[in-house]
Amino acid sequence: MSLVNLHQVHKYYGDFHVLKGIDLDVKAGEVVSIIGKSGSGKSTLLRCVNGLEEYQKGGITLDGKEVTSEDIQVRRLALSVGMIFQSFNLFPHLTVGENIMLAPTIVLNKSKAEAKTIAEEMLEKVGLGDKFDRYPEKLSGGQQQRVAIARALAMSPKVLLCDEITSALDPELVGDVLKVLEQLAAEGMTLILVTHEMNFARDVGDRVVFMHEGKVWEEGNSKKLLSEPETEELRQFIGAVL
Amino acid sequence: MSLVNLHQVHKYYGDFHVLKGIDLDVKAGEVVSIIGKSGSGKSTLLRCVNGLEEYQKGGITLDGKEVTSEDIQVRRLALSVGMIFQSFNLFPHLTVGENIMLAPTIVLNKSKAEAKTIAEEMLEKVGLGDKFDRYPEKLSGGQQQRVAIARALAMSPKVLLCDEITSALDPELVGDVLKVLEQLAAEGMTLILVTHEMNFARDVGDRVVFMHEGKVWEEGNSKKLLSEPETEELRQFIGAVL
Amino acid sequence: DVLQDIQDRKEIRIAVPQDFPPFGSVGPDLKPQGIDVDMANYIADQLDVDLKIVPVTSANRIPYLQTKKVDLVISSLGKNPEREKAIDFTTPYAPFFLGVFGESSVDVTKMADLAGKTVGVTRGSVEDLELEKYAPKSLNVRRFEDNNTTLTAYLTGQVKLIATGNLVATEIAKRQPQRAPETKFLLKDSPCYIGLAEGEAALQSKINGIISTALENGTLNDISMKWLKAPLPKGFGA
Amino acid sequence: MLYFGDLLPYSDVFFGGLMTTVELTVLTTLLGVALGTLCAVLRQYGGASPRRIVASYVELIRNTPFIVQLFFIFFGLPSIGVMLTPWQASVIALTINLGAYSTEIIRAGLGSIPKGQVEAAKVLGMTFRQTLTRVIFVPAFEKIYPALTSQCIIVMLGSAVISQISVEELTYAANLVQSRNFRAFESYLVTALLYLGLAMIMRYVFKLIGKRLFSFRESS
């Protein structure tokens, strides 16, 4: 059964037509990589899925329920959709532990102790068990991004959206973050990632979606799509990236 | 005859001994490249030559006259020494043309018309004849740096000091600037350049000066020095840069 | 009915000046004292209610009354037709002569001499209105916010002439003999009235009664003796 | 309850007051910014003692109310023999007030100019004064122009206080009218709206001037 479903989604910024009828279906446990040129609408797509942006036509369903950007919806959504950003967006005034515990306590009304257990577990999972009491600014970019992942995981989302989460990292730190994603994929987490890491998309992803000019231009099995692109646009794109 | 001569120049920042007895002699028409690690005193050396910094011991002569940093001296100096900075330092509120014309009109008291003729000529020389009425921020870094060169040239200096003038540029823009320098060298301009462009130093420069810890550690014919360094320090430096 | 209100709340609120000796000025404790203050006390006594003193300036005393922040204004208030349209007055309780005063060096003896001169005055006072009405057009009237400021302007020499009450001038002379103003000419005989909001007939007749008793039993005269060092003029209040 | 009809006969009083406020604002804006510029230059580039003097002046003015400064100048100074007309006292008080605030603002602008600009001018042989006027001022003022605009408006609004020393500006008009017809609320309301209008016009005029002055940014 499909976990995330987009049906003919159109989105405008003012007059600017960003998404021109997106159809997409993601099953539970799938790892879908979205690739495409800058400006092709990849981030916008993710932001529509978790309700950060409104869309004007079509429909998005999550686990069968419709998604809109009304605040209350976003909050309900947040219980099932986690999102990780290119720029980490950790809360600088809270320690790593507090960053992770905040939402479980105030949104899910978990007890402090319970939230702490979860936080520790999640930090362990991303390999930062010893950083509980550090402040984010004391961590490297790669570590910060892994904390952000732990923070999202602590809400036990059904699907995790990742928007170019390695682009702001120094090359030597990218590996650690990808390793965490790989492990999540192996554990059966549903992942939708916008990424420029073609190797990762090919090796870990089940499916690749190539976006071009606000449309899903081509999609299919990762290995096949990347080695034998059908459209000229994807061929050019792959040529430019690799 | 020597155009620029440094004799046992010592310079301190407070207690910190930056230049530890520099001897250097540059003849008219020579192209001298100064290389060395960060912090070795290259910029400081240039800034002492054109009077932007005071030095405490030794002497610098330009065309036989002594150089000090008193304001009036700097102004006299400015008539014979041009300087170009890493960060362009164009005046943002003036057009390219006005940037070049300003000093000739208010310092050399040239007429507007005369200054304009010079400015156009210099812009032509650096290959930006069509940018007279643009504002600097509309130009690429490489173009801005070439305007800075034109601005310095408009004062008809006897020697041009360049402090890492290509370091702030995107790689693809470096070439244009170096081409201009090459052309100036060919026309017989005296150039003293701090640079990390080893190829340029070797191919265009007559002489290379390697600075280390505030001293002229090694100097000599460009090609020879760079291919057969005598000291261990220079060897290491070349190894690191290339 | 304000009179009823006063009696109900057992308190009367009376506006008095604190910048207008000898009617109201402050002592070293910054508490008002003077004719107007004594008058206020007397009225409160007669009504057998507590007194709440509200210090005001000549600029804001009328608004105070109109906005019912006070029940009475005892603030050396002169009467004129324009004011009578806005508020009501009782019978007079103290004598007052308005005049133009100034440094001896300035040669002025009558209204016409004011042409081209500068006179300081407190904005909105009777003397302000008088000057506006009768003075030559070329007179430069410099209006200050309150009597404090007007007096200061004179004492510091910012203006050489002021229009104010005779008593104020006397007071200045006492305090700063070297800048004692001399009387140039009198503007108006303008006895002081107590002001109250329009249409309060009960209060008006009550206060009028208190004033005429005070006139008969000599209280007004005593107050005059105390602050003005002179008895009430003959026929005052008649 | 409210009746604005009584204000009509006094329309030329309001107009006169408005004009005086405008005149005073234009004059003191020019003088104040000039004074601020001078002080900012001294504070930024001057020797130790000019710097200290300017700093004391700025702190003194910024930490005392304008009305007290005004009273001190108008009433206090005569006792040491300095006699000023209300108009002169107001212009001086407003100017030194704006001067102090704009010193701080303009200094921040001067400080924002990269050192390289000054050095570039120096190696082109410009004198310090040439550098200041030809190279530094325009970009420096551009940086702080919005803050300077707000400060000038604040000073214009602050000028309401000078009615206290009998300068016949807008607030004086309001006070005079209310002392004549006892329509205090109406008269102050109208005046407040006039000030609001002035403030908006001032912002607009500053914007227009800024557009001309800093046209080099427009070309983007």
Add this chain to the structure above:
Amino acid sequence: MIEFSNYDIIRNLIFAAQWTVLLSLVAFIGGTLVALVLTALRLTRNSILQKLVAVYIELFQGTPLLMQMFLCFFGVSLLGYEISAWSAAILALTLFTSAFLVEIWRGCIDTLPKGQWEASRCLGMSFLQILRYIILPQALRVAIAPTVGFSVQVVKGTALASVIGFVELTKAGTMLNNATFEPFKVFAMVAVIYFLLCYPLSLSSKILEKKFNVSR
């Protein structure tokens, strides 16, 4: 004739200065509370509320504090409410203070990256929770120096309460001047007292600014 010694003058001024301090405190607290509400309103994504706040700011930043004092004093009672000079001054100063604080705080909040809002929303926090746990603690750090700096304007603003007859420092000064006829001395003393009240605030604002800038 009553004589005023220097001691009398100083004693009276200092007594009146207590009112200045009290007035400043109450106005500052009032202004802060109102500004908090207004800041929250403008952060909601409701454009009508945002416009209303903008009008409020324009109104109270675009008219003289003196006028606001007069209008509060005479206007409110014209509407049929009792208002003392004290309450009117508090009211006017609160309006004035809040209008400026909202602007100052907006600047501070704008320096926080948009990502902080988005990340919080994605974690399911409500608008008020985001304000309370994410925005406020961070904005507070940035806002504290300019807010303390602005408190100087509030203290100085209380001087204008003198024109509606409230006896604070400036009013006491004019009264004492009238009683003593020594304007130079009296106003100099008044100025000194204001300076002593304000300068520590200015100074601490500068120190706070340095401190928080360094740790950023």
